[in-house]
Amino acid sequence: MSAAKEFELPSMPTLCVDEHCAFVARASESADTLEHALTEHLRLSGIYWGVCAVYTLGRLDRTFDRAKKEEILSYVDSCRNENGSYGGGVGHDGHVLYTLSAVQIYALFDELSRIDVEAVVGFLSSMQLSNGSFQGDHWGEIDTRFTYCALSALRLLGRLDAVDVDKACAYINSCKNFDGGFGAEPGGESHAGQVFTCVGALAIGGRLDYVDGDLLGWWLAERQVKVGGLNGRPEKLPDVCYSWWVLSSLSVLGKTHWIDRAALARFILKCQDEKSGGISDRPDDEPDVYHTFFGIAGLALMGHPAVVEPIDPVFALPKSVLRRMGIELSGTGKG
Amino acid sequence: MPDAHADAHDLPSEVDVLVQGTGLVQSLIACACAKRGESVLVLDENNQYGDAFGAFEASTGAFDAFTSTCATNANTFGRWTTDAGERPSTRGYNVDLCAPRATLGADAFTDAMIRSGAHKYLAFKAIEKTFVYGQGGFRVVASDRREMFADASMTGAEKRALMRFLKRTRIVAMRDDVLKRRSGTSGEETNVPAGAPGSEWGEGAFGEDDAGAEAAEALRVEPNETMESYLRRQGLSDALAATVTYGLALQTRAGSDAGQGMEDLKTYALSVGKYGPQFGACLIPTYGTGDLPQAFCRAGAVSGATYVLRQGVQRVDIDSNAVATVVSKGGQEIRVKRFVGAAPELSDGPRLVHVVCVLDGPVVRDFGEVLIVFPPGTVRKTQSTAVRALQMSSNTGCCPDGVYLLYLSNVVDEHEDDAYSNVNAALDVLVSRSCEETSTVASVFDDGAQKPIVMWGTMHSRRCGVPDDVECVASNAAQCPFPDELLTYKGAVDAAERAFAKLYGAEEEMFPPVEISTEQVESDED
Amino acid sequence: MAMTEKLVTTCPEVTTGWNRRKEAVELGAETAEAARDWWSEELRVSEIALRNAPKSYPSWYHRKWTVSRMIRTMGRESETVRMTLERERALCSRLLDADDRNFHCWAYRRFIVQSLGVTTEEELEYTLKKIEDNFSNYSAWHQRSAILDARGDVDSATLKGEFELASNAFYTEPEDQSAWMYHRWLIARARALKIPDERDAAIASALEICREVAELEPGCKWPLLARASLEDEKSRRDVLDRLSSIDPARVGYYRDVA
Incomplete structure (x- = not known):
C-alpha cells in the first residue's frame, strides 16, 4: 500500500493546513505573552519548528512576508555570541543545541551567507572531547544529543572534516543498549528521542553499521501503543513528538512499515486543534509549536498529501532545502 | 463526646x-x-x-465486668509476667469486645461513615498483610500485582490463573459499581478515576471495549455452586481456592454460596488501594x-x-x-x-466466640497489623467455620509499645465447645501460653523467631x-x-x-449521598 | 545570586541562569573553606529547582557539576564529600520513589554510586527492590542489564535467577512489556554462554516457559514473540503467522523477519 493512499481512508481526519499556518504565524507575533517569556531561552528552536512546519506545508512565503522574514533573520543574527555559538535567545549563552537551530533557520530561508562559517565551525569543533563525545557548551555537560547537533550543523556547513567523526561515532556506539536503542550517555536508558539523535549522527558519520537494524527497528516498532500513537519508552504514554523521533529513525533504517502508519496518522490528526490550529502532545491538550512541527513532520514521513515538501529523516529539513545546498539525501529503502 | x-x-x-x-x-x-x-x-x-461493639480500658476492670455479666462462659487465661509477679499497669489498652473486625475501603459501612460524616472523627490503619493457614504453614494472600510478583509460594501457572481471575473480578466490580451508581436513585456521579490506585487489577476505566462484558461472562456463577468449587472451575488450585474464599472474599463457612462470595470478593477488589497505592483493602480504626x-x-x-x-x-x-x-x-x-x-x-442461633490476648511480641514479625485466617478443616478436622485472628500493634493506639493485641473469633451453629476447641487449636499454632514453652517453640511463620507468649487473655461468647x-x-x-x-x-x-x-419506608435512604472528593477522605483516613 | 536563584527555581530550563551561578561559584570558591559554602548553596538551589521540575536537564547538570567540583577539589576520600554523596544517593532514592521512570535521576544516580564506589551487588539489590515495587519499571530492568553487562560475562547461575525474575513478572502480567524486553536480552546472553550444555539448557528452559505462558494466554503476543527467536524454523513460521494475526500493527515486522 502506498503511503499516500492511507490518507484517503474514509475515517481519516483532514490536516488543517490553514489553521496550523495561522497558529505558527500567531506564535511568532505574540511577543508579550507569558508563554513567550517562559520560552525565550529556546526561541531559536521555536523559530526553527515553526518555520520548518510552514515550509513543509508549502506556505513559507504566504506565512512570512519579506519584512517578517528579515525580522526573524535579524533576531537570529542577534543571538550570535563572540565564540561563534548561538544562544537560545538574545542575551542567552551560546550552546550547541541552538547553534544547530540557527543553521537550520538560515538554511530554510536560504540565507546561509549570513553565517560566519569559520566561527561556527570553530565553536562546534572545540566542543568535541578526547573520547569523541560532545559537550553542549564549555561547562561540560555531555549528551549524545549534542553529538547529533554538532555533526548535523557541520554537515550542513560542509565542514565535517573539522571534527573526528570516527571517534564521535564510536562514542555513540558506546551508548548503545541491550535493546538496540541508545541513551544520553553510556549506561543511559534507551529513549526514542535519543535514538533519533544517535541514528542521525551515525547516518551523517556514515557509520550506520553500528546499528542493529532488526533489534532497534523492533524496539522502535514496539513504541506504538493501542491508540496508534507512539511513546518514547516502554510502558509510557504516547506523545505526538515521538511520531517524529521514532518514525524518522525507522525511516533511516528503512522500516516505517513495521508500524501501523494509518493508525499513527489518525492519532496525530486527532491531536489537532481544528479551530485555532496547532497540534498537541495528546488529544484535547493545549497545542504548541513543538508538537505542531513534529506532528506535521511525522505526517510528512508517511507521505501525507497535504505536506507538500517531503522531509529528510536525518536532518529534519525539507528535502528541497538539502538539494538546494547540494547535500545528498539520507532517506533509504522502503521508508 | x-x-x-x-x-x-x-x-x-x-x-x-x-x-x-x-x-x-x-x-x-x-x-x-x-x-x-x-x-x-x-x-x-x-x-x-x-x-x-464497645472497647474497654483493661485497667478499669470494666472489661472483666462486662464479659462476666453480658457474655456467657467468659474465662481468662494466661498471666501477667513480670518479675514482681504483679499485674503491670494496663493503661493504654483499648480492648474491643467484638474483634477481630475490619472495614473494607469500598464497602457499605465505609460508605455510611462518609455519608454520615462520622469519618471525620475517625482515623484508620490498613491491615498490612493477610495470611491463610493450611497444610501446616501459612500463605501470604496476594491482593495486588506487587504482592503477586513477590509471592514465591505459587507456581507460574497458579499466579497466572489467580491474577487473571482477580483482574476480571475487578473489571466486573468496577462495571457493576458504575452501573449501580447510574441506575441508583441517588443520582451520584460515577467516581472511578482511570488509573486510580488499585487499578493494577484491571484497566482504570472499563467500557472502551467489551472487556467488561467478556469478564462478566467468564465469571458467571452457576446456581447452587459453592465458592470453592466455583473458584476451582475458574482455574484455581485447591489451595488458592481456599486462600481466595477465606483470605479475600472473607467467607466464614465451609461450602458457602458462590454468588455471595463473589459479591464480597468484588467489594474487596474495589477496596484494594482505594485510599492510596499499596494501601490494602482492610482498614481498622485507630x-x-x-x-x-x-x-x-x-x-x-x-x-x-x-x-x-x-x-x-x-x-x-x-x-x-x-x-x-x-x-x-x-x-x-x-x-x-x-x-x-x-x-x-x-x-438460639449461632454462637460466636471471641478471644483477646495481650502478647509480649508479634506473631508475625516486621508487621504491625496482620490478619490471619484458618479456613475450615485446617486446625481441626471437624472445624466447619473459619477462625480469624488479628494481630494489632501499638500503631493502632489499642495497646502500649512493645506488646501486641491478638484477637480471635470463631462461630459455631451447635456445640459451643467446638468453637472453644477451634480457637484453642488456632491459638496453639500462633502463640505459647506458658513461659516454660518459649525456649522450644518456634514460630510457624518461617522467620526463625519464637512464638510470642500470652501475658493475659480472655475468652467470651454470645449468641449472634x-x-x-x-x-x-x-x-x-x-x-x-x-x-x-x-x-x-x-x-x-x-x-x-x-x-x-x-x-x-423502604424508599427512604438512611444516609443520602454527599459530595465528597477522594482526597478529602484520604486526608481524613490517614 | 538572589536574582539568578529566583530565575532558575521558577524557570529551571534557562541554562544561562545556571551558567551565571557557575561563574560566581568559580570566582567565589577560592579557598576550600569558602568553596564548601558555595557548593552547599548550589545543592540547595538545584534541589528546589528539581522539586519543581524533576525532569529539567540544566538543573540536573548543575547538580552534577557542583558535586564533580567538590570531588575534584576535596578528593573522594574527604568526609564531607562522602557525606554529600550519601545524601545525594538518598535524594535519588526519594525522587525515584516519586517517579520511578525519571531517567535523569537514574543517570545522576549512576554518577553518584560510581563516585561512592558502591558495589555491583548493592546496586543490583537496589534495582531488584525497584522491580519488586513495580515490575513495569523498564528503567530498573535497564539499569539491571547495564550493571550485569558492566560486571562482565553473565554466567549461567546468574542467568537462571534473572530468567526466574523475568518470568515471574510475565506470569503475573503477561501484557507488560518491560520484563519481556529484558527477557530478550537474557536470551542473547544465554546464547553467549561458553559451555554448550549450559547454553542449551538455558535456551530450552526459556523456551519451555514461553510455551507455557503462550498456552495460558493464547491472545498475548509477548510469549509468542519470544518463541519466535527460540523455536526451530518450522514452529517459528507458525508462531510468526499467529503473531501477524494477533498484532496486525506490526505485521510488516513479522513478515520481514520470517
Missing part, C-alpha cells in the same frame, strides 16, 4: 425517636434520624458507649472498633441528638400496635413516635444473629442485633438499613 451526663429529670417528655443503647446499629440509626431533623433521644444504661459507635454518636449529636449514659429503659408501653410511651429506669415517661430497641439476648423481627410486633419499632460472625461491619449497616426501612 456529646454531653452524656444529663440527669434523669433532664429527659424530654416527648421525642420523635427514642433509641435504646449505643451499639453500632443503634448509633447508625440514631445518627440517620437526627440528620433527617427528627428529635432523637438515646438512652444507654452502661457507663460507656458501644454496648457489645483506638479500636469501640470508636465507631462513638463517631456515629458524635455525628448524631452534631445534628441535635441527645445521648444519655447510665440511664436504661425500664418499660415500653404499646398502644394499638405501636410504641406510645417509654419509661426510663429513672421512672420518667417519654412519649415517642418511633422506638429502636436494643438487641435481645437470643436463646438477627433477631426475628416478627416478634417485634409494634409497627413503629425496630430491634437491633448483636455483632455478627463477619469480619466486616457490613451486617451492622444491613441491620440498620432494615430497621430504618421499617421505621420510614
